[in-house]
Amino acid sequence: MAEKVLMKGNEAIGEAAIHAGCRYYFGYPITPQSELTAYMAKRLLKIEGAAFIQAESEIAAINMVYGTAATGGRVMTSSSSPGISLKQEGISYIACAELPCLVVNMQRGGPGLGSIQPAQQDYFQATKGGGHGDYHLIVLAPSSVQELVDLTIKAFDLADKYRNPAMVLGDGLLGQMMEPVEFREKKNADLPSKEDWALGSCKGREPRKVVPFNLDPYELEKLVAKIGKKFEKMQDEVEYELINMDNPDIIIVAYGTVARVARTTIQKAKQEGINIGLIRPITLYPFPYKIINQYADKVKHILVSEMSLGQMLEDVKLAVEGKTKVSFYGRTGGVVISPTEILQEVKKILK
Amino acid sequence: MKDDIVIYTGSFGSGKTELAINQSIKAIKKKEKVVIVDLDIVNPYFRSREMREKLKELGIKVVAPPGKFAMADIPLISPEIKGTIQDSDRLLLLDVGGDDVGAKSLASFYTVLKDTGYQMNLVINPYRPFTKNSAEILTMLREIEISSRLKINGLISNPNLGSQTDLELITRGHKIVKDVSKQINLPVKYLAIEQTIYEKIDKHQFEEPIFVLQRYMKLPWDEKNK
Numbered sequence: 001m002a003e004k005v006l007m008k009g010n011e012a013i014g015e016a017a018i019h020a021g022c023r024y025y026f027g028y029p030i031t032p033q034s035e036l037t038a039y040m041a042k043r044l045l046k047i048e049g050a051a052f053i054q055a056e057s058e059i060a061a062i063n064m065v066y067g068t069a070a071t072g073g074r075v076m077t078s079s080s081s082p083g084i085s086l087k088q089e090g091i092s093y094i095a096c097a098e099l100p101c102l103v104v105n106m107q108r109g110g111p112g113l114g115s116i117q118p119a120q121q122d123y124f125q126a127t128k129g130g131g132h133g134d135y136h137l138i139v140l141a142p143s144s145v146q147e148l149v150d151l152t153i154k155a156f157d158l159a160d161k162y163r164n165p166a167m168v169l170g171d172g173l174l175g176q177m178m179e180p181v182e183f184r185e186k187k188n189a190d191l192p193s194k195e196d197w198a199l200g201s202c203k204g205r206e207p208r209k210v211v212p213f214n215l216d217p218y219e220l221e222k223l224v225a226k227i228g229k230k231f232e233k234m235q236d237e238v239e240y241e242l243i244n245m246d247n248p249d250i251i252i253v254a255y256g257t258v259a260r261v262a263r264t265t266i267q268k269a270k271q272e273g274i275n276i277g278l279i280r281p282i283t284l285y286p287f288p289y290k291i292i293n294q295y296a297d298k299v300k301h302i303l304v305s306e307m308s309l310g311q312m313l314e315d316v317k318l319a320v321e322g323k324t325k326v327s328f329y330g331r332t333g334g335v336v337i338s339p340t341e342i343l344q345e346v347k348k349i350l351k
Numbered sequence: 352m353k354d355d356i357v358i359y360t361g362s363f364g365s366g367k368t369e370l371a372i373n374q375s376i377k378a379i380k381k382k383e384k385v386v387i388v389d390l391d392i393v394n395p396y397f398r399s400r401e402m403r404e405k406l407k408e409l410g411i412k413v414v415a416p417p418g419k420f421a422m423a424d425i426p427l428i429s430p431e432i433k434g435t436i437q438d439s440d441r442l443l444l445l446d447v448g449g450d451d452v453g454a455k456s457l458a459s460f461y462t463v464l465k466d467t468g469y470q471m472n473l474v475i476n477p478y479r480p481f482t483k484n485s486a487e488i489l490t491m492l493r494e495i496e497i498s499s500r501l502k503i504n505g506l507i508s509n510p511n512l513g514s515q516t517d518l519e520l521i522t523r524g525h526k527i528v529k530d531v532s533k534q535i536n537l538p539v540k541y542l543a544i545e546q547t548i549y550e551k552i553d554k555h556q557f558e559e560p561i562f563v564l565q566r567y568m569k570l571p572w573d574e575k576n577k
Contacts, residue, residue: 004478005478006512011363031424032396039480116395116422116423173570173571176395176396177397177570179513180478257571260570260572263572268574338571339571
């Protein structure tokens with residue numbers, strides 16, 4: 001049995017990555033995720049054949065990831081909001097070159113330099129592109145330190161499966177808080193071999209190249225169509241959690257930290273005779289449109305709550321197809337929503 | 352050794368801030384004058400300055416970067432600290448940042464502290480990474496001493512897995528701390544146990560004094576049900 005350890009979210013991601021076989025980390029520190037960079041420095045430097053580089057910038061780091069991914073290495077980088085913005089060009093190139101890698105974003109208040117407090121203001125950036133061109137990241141949204149572990153491991157596997165960059169989208173609070181975690185024995189996911197595309201010595205075979213372009217528009221169109229097909233297939237990976245969904249008066253849709261807050265709201269509401277259900281998307285891309293659509297028929301009101309001005313809100317509205325009312329409650333700037341605030345909002349709606 | 356300057360050092364997340372806050376509240380209840388110095392230059396969240404208003408209401412002074420600077424991730428050390436160390440007639444608790452990196456901020460007060468004397472504790476939670484066994488704990492201890500220029504003269508045993516802590520776990524973790532104590536001949540000042548767990552367990556087996564701890568640094572969803 002695996003021993004439990006008390007870990008900060010950021011440390012837990014690092015250990016999970018190593019557990020998943022990641023041996024290459026390139027990054028540049030930024031609050032509130034620097035403990036991850038520091039953890040990887042401490043751990044990877046002791047593993048033979050592993051590489052840790054504190055790059056000169058976020059742009060350098062993502063391009064180191066690009067290079068390593070091209071050789072078939074399990075590789076990652078991490079940052080927080082403004083730093084993730086800097087990486088976007090590289091991420092788009094990696095998506096075009098169809099390479100797997102993990103990018104972790106422990107979000108902080110934005111826009112701009114923003115604040116160092118937790119936020120969920122990068123949902124659009126994470127799920128709708130971020131960089132240029134037709135691509136999506138696979139985006140996983142953990143809600144506890146244990147889930148940071150489990151979803152980090154899963155993100156590596158999904159990236160390999162689809163040859164597409166994946167993102168773990170957390171926030172500063174998840175990164176800084178401590179919870180007991182365990183590293184369960186690794187199941188060997190059935191993943192495609194990298195042998196037929198990874199760069200390396202070409203002795204005895206035709207040379208290969210990995211490029212993020214094709215100057216012939218018809219050829220590039222074919223490539224974009226191929227990438228598009230992957231996104232269709234990715235819809236099978238949808239994951240979510242349903243909590244207290246037995247005939248609720250209202251349903252909350254929230255992810256990550258806010259979903260955690262909403263769980264306490266559910267308990268508080270029960271004491272006042274209000275029955276609140278919660279749909280918690282675990283994959284933000286692919287988004288769980290179907291399940292939200294199904295419940296839209298059964299409930300009079302859906303409340304979306306995020307630490308933003310309302311970004312996932314747009315996907316929920318798309319899912320609902322106008323079948324029920326959708327409201328929003330959010331805080332920004334790094335202010336964490338409290339259980340009481342959400343309950344007050346629910347009461348206002350139900351009045 | 353002076354008893355009225357108490358320094359809390361240890362690895363990241365070993366429990367220094369909670370211990371300092373708890374100690375300050377215990378002392379103020381005994382009508383002592385108490386000052387907490389937040390020397391954490393490495394952690395961006397969960398620092399004792401977040402409790403500043405609450406502690407102030409109780410009559411405890413928190414020395415930390417002023418106003419907006421308190422919310423920044425810059426290594427600010429308040430000019431007030433040196434004066435506070437030289438004061439007498441108060442209990443001074445120094446809450447230091449984690450690891451050798453965090454302890455570095457102490458070195459700037461070396462010249463004052465070596466004259467005043469101090470108690471410097473190493474807070475140990477053997478369920479944290481990098482302090483899981485005596486070898487790792489000793490490395491941590493040495494690194495903190497080198498970077499702070501000060502000598503650790505006591506251990507605080509704080510074995511816990513947060514809400515999943517139980518007696519078996521405390522016993523196993525506490526033994527690791529006691530082994531370190533024997534190896535380097537430093538006393539275990541006390542064993543810290545969180546209150547809700549303390550109430551549930553049989554603690555007669557422990558030789559060391561038990562310090563009953565309340566959790567003050569809460570998470571947004573820990574809000575109590577009414």
